[in-house]
Amino acid sequence: MKHLTKAIAIIAITCMSFITLQKKTKVVFFGDSITQQGAGKNGYIPKMDSLIKLQGLGENYELVGAGVSGNRVYDLYLRIEEDVLAKKPDVVVIYIGINDVWHKTTTGTGTEPKKYEQFYRAIIKKLQAQNIKVIVCTPNVIGERNDVTNLQDGDLNFYSKMVRNMAQSLSLPVCDLRVAFADYLKANNPNNADKGILTVDGVHLTSAGNLLVASEMWKTIYAATK
Amino acid sequence: MKHLTKAIAIIAITCMSFITLQKKTKVVFFGDSITQQGAGKNGYIPKMDSLIKLQGLGENYELVGAGVSGNRVYDLYLRIEEDVLAKKPDVVVIYIGINDVWHKTTTGTGTEPKKYEQFYRAIIKKLQAQNIKVIVCTPNVIGERNDVTNLQDGDLNFYSKMVRNMAQSLSLPVCDLRVAFADYLKANNPNNADKGILTVDGVHLTSAGNLLVASEMWKTIYAATK
C-alpha cells in the first residue's frame, strides 16, 4: 500500500509538472491597425513566434493579436473587457498612439496629451486589477526621415516621453520602438526617404518593420517573463 | 388594543406615503464645460430649478450637475461610474458633442462620427443597465450666425442627426437644442452676429442661452417623467 501510494504521488506530481510546463504564457498585443496587420501573414506576431521557436521556447508562449484599425487610446479602453480581459492573458503589450498623434493633422481627430495619458493609465489599471503584466511601447514613426523633419516628429517625441514617464512612475517595462526605429533609420536610410524602409506609407510596417517590432518587443517580453 | 393597532397602521401608512412623496426624481446632467458652468450661479441648472418651483413641483425633482470642461463623448464614458452611476440618478440628460466637433478645427482633437456614436451608445447602455431613464440632446451651436455660415454648421447638423437617429432607434426622448437655438437666433439675431446673443463666445452660454437650455430641457424632462 505504501508503495502504491508513493507511486500515485509520483505520477500525480509528474502530471502536475507536465501541466505546469504546458501552461503557456499568453501574451495579448493590444493596438491599432499596425497590430491588426501585425497578426496577419508576415506580421510582427508570427515573426515573433518564429523568433521564440528559434530560441527553443515555442511551447512557452502563446501570442494573440488584438489590434483594430483606426484605434486611438480611448478605443482600447472601450473594448478592453471583450477583446483583452475575456482572453485571460498573462501579459498585455500596449502599442497605441500613432493615430492619436497622426489624425490631428489628417481629419482633426487626434487625442490631447492629457487625455492620452488619462486613458492609458485607466487601461493599465484595469489590466493590473486582473494581475496581468503590462508592457508599454512608445509610438514609433509617422514618416521615416532621419533628420527630425517629419511633420509630427516633435509631437511623437512628446507622446513617447509621456509613455516613458508613465512606465517609470508605474514601474512597467517599456519597449522603446521610437528609439529603435530612429536608430535603425539613422543607419539604413541614406537617402532620407520618408517611407519605404520600415513602413510602406510612413506608418504601416514593411516586412523589415515588422521584424524590427517583433525583435524589440520580444526582447522586452522575454526579459519581463523569463 | 384594536384602536391602537389601527392608529399605528394609519400612522405607518401616512409615513410611507410621506416618504414616497419625499422621494424626488434625481436628474443628473452629464456633459462638458457648458454643463459645468450650467451648474453655477445663473447656469441652466439653477434656472431649471426655478422653472420647476414656479410649476409647483419643487419637491419632486433634484437636479445635479456632472459637467467637466473640455469633455468629449469618450470622457463621459471614462467617468460614468464615479460621476453618474454612483449618484444613483433616476434620469440622466446627456448633452455632449460640442467639443467633439469644435476641436477638429482648433487643436485637431475632435471625435470621428463613428466613434461619437459608438461611445454615445456605450454610455446609454451603461445607464439603461441601471434602469436609468436617458434623455439625449443635440449639440446646439458653435457660432451664432443664423444663415448657415458658421464654420462648423454642416458638421453640427451631421452630429445632431446622429443623435436624433440614435434616439429614434432606442426610443429615447430628444431635447433638440440645435433646433431650439436655430429658431431663437432666426428671430433674435437681426445683425447676424456670431456671438453675444445666446453665447458669450459662440459656445458658452449667456444668461439668455442658459434660460433657453433650461426651458427646453425641462420640457423634455417633464414630458418623460410626469
Added chain:
Amino acid sequence: MKHLTKAIAIIAITCMSFITLQKKTKVVFFGDSITQQGAGKNGYIPKMDSLIKLQGLGENYELVGAGVSGNRVYDLYLRIEEDVLAKKPDVVVIYIGINDVWHKTTTGTGTEPKKYEQFYRAIIKKLQAQNIKVIVCTPNVIGERNDVTNLQDGDLNFYSKMVRNMAQSLSLPVCDLRVAFADYLKANNPNNADKGILTVDGVHLTSAGNLLVASEMWKTIYAATK
C-alpha cells in the same frame, strides 16, 4: 481708275468687317483642378463649347482653360501674368475657393477668409486694369449631401457669401454654382449620397457635374457678353 479705287476700298472695308466679325471673344477659365480637368475630354469647357455651337455662336467664342490642381486663391495671383494676362483674354471666369476651404480639414493648409477676399480682389484689380471683363463663381460643393450635413457646408456658405458680396460691391456678374448645385442635389439625390451624383469624390466633377457647370457658366457668360 476712280471706280477701281472705290471698288478696292469697298472690298477692303468688307474684308475688315469680316475680320472684325471673326474676332472671337476669348474666355479664360481661371481655377483649380476642377478647371484643369474641366479643360479635358468631357470637361466643362468642351461641353460649354458644344452648348455654344448648338446656339449657333461657335464662331464667336474661344474658350481657354487655365486651371492648376491644388490651387488656392493666392496661387492664381502668383501665376496671373503668365497664365492669364499673357493670353489677352476678353473675359476671365474665376472659379476658386474649394481648396481654400477644403484643405483646412485635410492638411491644415486652407486660406483665411480675410486673405481669400484680399487676394481675390487683387486678382480682379489686375484683370480690370487690362479692361478684361471679370465673372466670379461661388465655390460649389465639398460633399453632395443635400440636408446641410456636409462637413464644410457652413464654411462654403460663408465663402460663397463673400464672393457674392464682392461681386455686388464691384458690380460683377456672379455664376452662383453653390446655389445651382444645391438646387440640383435637392431634386436629384434621393438617398442623400455624399458623392457620385455631380462629383466622383465630393469635389471633382462627373459628366453631369461638368454639364451643370458648363450650362450655368455659359448662361452668365452669354448674359455678360451678348
Added chain:
Amino acid sequence: MKHLTKAIAIIAITCMSFITLQKKTKVVFFGDSITQQGAGKNGYIPKMDSLIKLQGLGENYELVGAGVSGNRVYDLYLRIEEDVLAKKPDVVVIYIGINDVWHKTTTGTGTEPKKYEQFYRAIIKKLQAQNIKVIVCTPNVIGERNDVTNLQDGDLNFYSKMVRNMAQSLSLPVCDLRVAFADYLKANNPNNADKGILTVDGVHLTSAGNLLVASEMWKTIYAATK
C-alpha cells in the same frame, strides 16, 4: 587761378566723398508679427540699431521694419511692391514661416511646403530684379522646449531646411535663427519650459529673444554688407 581751381576741385571731391559716406545702407525687415513687434520699442530693430551704434557704424545703416501680423509667405508677395520695393532698400531680410507652419494646427490655414518655397523664390526674384541684396532667415521656434518635443519641431526643421537649401542654390546669406534659438535654449532652459525664455507665448519674442534676433541678424547683415 590754378590754385583756386585746384582748391575747388578738392572741396568738390571732399563734398562728394562726404555725400557718399552719408549714403546709408537701407535694410528692410520683411516679415510677420514678430517683425511688426520687432520695430517697436525694445524690438529687435531698435536693439540692432544700438548694436550698430556701439560698433561705431551708426551713420552707415538705416533699418526699416516691414512686418505685418498674421502674414504667411504669400502675404509678403502680395504687398512687396508697396511695402518694400517702394522704399528702395539696399538689403532685404526675409523672416517668414512661423505662421505658415503654426496655423496648420490652429485654424487649418498654414502653407504647403511646395507653396512656401514657390512664393519665397518669387519674392527673392522680385528683389533681385531691383539689385537688392537678399538675406533669408530660418523660422526659429513655436514652443521653447529643448528636447525636440514641441508640437511642430519636425515641421519647423523641414521648413528651415528648405530655406537653407534655397539659400544655397541661390548663393544667399542665411541667418539661421532656428539653430541660434536651439543653441540658446539648450543652454538656458534648464526646466524645459515651453515659453518664457526667448518668447512670451512660444512665438512672440521677449526682450532676450529680440536681442538674440538682433545680434544674429546683425552678424549676417554686417558680413554681407561690410
